Amino acid sequence: MSRHTVRLRADARRNREQVIAAAREVFLAQGVDAPLEEIARRAGVGIATLYRRFPDRRTLIREVSLDAMALAAAQLRAARAEEDDEWAALVRFFHAVLETRIGTVLPVLLGSLGMEFSPDDELWASRSQLVAELDELVRAAQRTGRLRADVGVGDVMLGLLKLLRPLPSMRLLGDFTDTLNRRHAELFIDGLRGPAVPRPVLAGPAITAEVVDRYLAEQQRTAPGRQDQP
């Protein structure tokens, strides 16, 4: 979106994007204190590359937040423009958050990220803008009666954020995580519906005790010792 001070070489720009994407996931999973080496590893770049682009942690957090915020704003506007009504737009935004791992942005939205904003900061301004837009969407959806009236944007966003956050020591469940996230989001969304609004049936099989145990057995067979990297 914004041109940077100097034009980066193609590979450098690609690496920069990958670092930001990796940081988004890692921050979401472990918080903003996560080791930077892990981020570099996930991005598939060396640690030096990360430091070259982002001199210290604060810078990285800031850039990641700005990026995620822009992504979220774009998704939100697309949803409003292309969906029929406000509730549909809200649900679509939720799914976008889920799929683009944008959740990192949400703590920023609510101001609870571990960094201080200076009040006139660019980041703070865009956060307030986004919160205002989301708040407006929530209220609009409530006016149509499809979103229950006794919640606010804080309830909605923080709940969603928690549901989408990976659990620690959940490696065992592996790629199962995505399925679970989707189901949890759907359940939460159903809890948000207005009182008399019909709800769809959840996709996929219910996660019963047998399903969990089958996965566990599978994982234990393929990875007997603890194994942190795939």
Add this chain to the structure above:
Amino acid sequence: MSRHTVRLRADARRNREQVIAAAREVFLAQGVDAPLEEIARRAGVGIATLYRRFPDRRTLIREVSLDAMALAAAQLRAARAEEDDEWAALVRFFHAVLETRIGTVLPVLLGSLGMEFSPDDELWASRSQLVAELDELVRAAQRTGRLRADVGVGDVMLGLLKLLRPLPSMRLLGDFTDTLNRRHAELFIDGLRGPAVPRPVLAGPAITAEVVDRYLAEQQRTAPGRQDQP
């Protein structure tokens, strides 16, 4: 519950309980790799006391899990005995999990804790027992139609666990956390209700953007620099 090999002195037993309770909270918040000093600090005991009672991390995890499992089982049985129907029992169990910070037990339930169980382990046995009981309750509640049919015990427990887990860098919101947890649990529960079951109105004011901002301003005023300990 179980008498230990040697009878501990009164203060020792009290400290042991406090360590387990503290570990339950810290494990829930930070995962089982959390620093042991933090647990000792929260328990109000010295680090040596912790090590004396639990020689290594594995032992502590094991004891905490067993304890939490026993608590959960007791709560579950009380709920089944004292509530009118299965759905009410399930909801009551959820609230008990919320209030007793028993969530630590849930990863164990689902086998995803970062330790290996030997198959004939006491812990594994009691985990399977509890999962079976929960699974049965879920199915029974579904038979009455008050719990939606397209979910399993895995959906329900993992979703709840995620909602109750504190967010990192959420210190700013402080004691607000409990309120949020309660509201999120209620919303999730409402998403679990059968299609045509009436739902209550959420207690307390909706968490709107203004509410969040008011809290943030408050926090910023009282704690301008970052401050990890209260």
Add this chain to the structure above:
DNA sequence: CGCAACCGGAGAAAGATCCTCCGAACGGCC
């Protein structure tokens, strides 16, 4: 094809965490 920009890993420095040792304090029993 040449050069400037970029890359990645090794490794020193700083910091966090683990775990033991020992003098002081406390609980239980006579």
Add this chain to the structure above:
DNA sequence: GGCCGTTCGGAGGATCTTTCTCCGGTTGCG
């Protein structure tokens, strides 16, 4: 009330983790 054995808590060295820099080799671009 007093004694004895158990328990307590903190200081501190060993160890592991994380940070961040330096430099030889590689690669995109004109």
